[in-house]
Amino acid sequence: MPYSPAQAPLGMFGGTFDPIHNGHLRTAFEFAERLDLERVLFIPAADPPHRPPPRVTARQRLEFVRAAIDDEPRFALDDRELRRGGRSYTVLTLGELRAEHGDRPLVLCLGMDAFLGLPFWHRWEELATLAHIAVAHRPGFQPPVEGPLAKLVAERRSEDPADLAASPAGRLFFFAGTQLELSATELRDVLESGRDPRYLMPEAVRRMILATGAYARPGDQEG
Numbered sequence: 001m002p003y004s005p006a007q008a009p010l011g012m013f014g015g016t017f018d019p020i021h022n023g024h025l026r027t028a029f030e031f032a033e034r035l036d037l038e039r040v041l042f043i044p045a046a047d048p049p050h051r052p053p054p055r056v057t058a059r060q061r062l063e064f065v066r067a068a069i070d071d072e073p074r075f076a077l078d079d080r081e082l083r084r085g086g087r088s089y090t091v092l093t094l095g096e097l098r099a100e101h102g103d104r105p106l107v108l109c110l111g112m113d114a115f116l117g118l119p120f121w122h123r124w125e126e127l128a129t130l131a132h133i134a135v136a137h138r139p140g141f142q143p144p145v146e147g148p149l150a151k152l153v154a155e156r157r158s159e160d161p162a163d164l165a166a167s168p169a170g171r172l173f174f175f176a177g178t179q180l181e182l183s184a185t186e187l188r189d190v191l192e193s194g195r196d197p198r199y200l201m202p203e204a205v206r207r208m209i210l211a212t213g214a215y216a217r218p219g220d221q222e223g
């Protein structure tokens with residue numbers, strides 16, 4: 001019997017969000033539109049593996065995400081990786097979400113840079129069995145042409161969003177939306193050098209960051 005999904009696909013957008021910026025938000029919004037996601041869950045990593053420790057605390061990064069997505073009804077904050085503690089392994093998060101949502105289509109949304117690093121993720125081969133994977137092109141990063149990811153692409157790629165809505169997991173979708181050349185690294189650099197991040201991030205987040213002195217160079221903070 002063909003699979004008939006009871007509910008529209010749910011998107012998951014994880015990240016360090018150190019800090020959240022308009023590249024994250026626009027990408028997540030375009031994923032929601034293109035894949036007709038009922039909702040996109042923003043899932044800040046508490047303790048992200050494979051990168052240096054974030055510049056500010058997980059709680060601060062989460063509060064910035066909360067403020068950033070506040071006015072978009074299709075976006076929601078999911079704080080499970082902070083509540084769970086330990087390393088923020090995506091496979092554990094997806095496993096929990098799969099258990100909560102039965103056979104609803106789940107879509108792990110990634111930028112191309114994150115996708116290219118997938119083989120280094122904990123139990124990475126399980127990810128595509130738990131969710132679909134949707135990948136946004138990002139300036140400076142090319143799709144894989146060889147190795148395990150190229151194999152994954154060959155086996156699972158779909159050009160049609162309807163394929164993702166029609167099954168719980170397992171397809172891979174590439175998406176070339178508006179490609180904003182913007183990164184949290186660049187935002188940290190702007191903030192640390194005392195420049196103004198206006199129009200690179202939501203105004204509410206900009207105000208919180210400036211008011212708290214988060215990301216200021218040590219010694220530059222008031223107090």
Ligand code: ATP
Nearest residue numbers: 015016017023027110111114138180182183184185
């Ligand atoms: P950093 O510069 O600190 O590495 P980042 O800007 O890449 O940070 P992350 O929080 O590491 O942000 O990324 C979370 C997710 O958002 C990843 O899947 C990443 O690929 C994606 N992403 C971040 N910025 C963009 C962008 N400008 N366009 C598309 N995807 C993006």
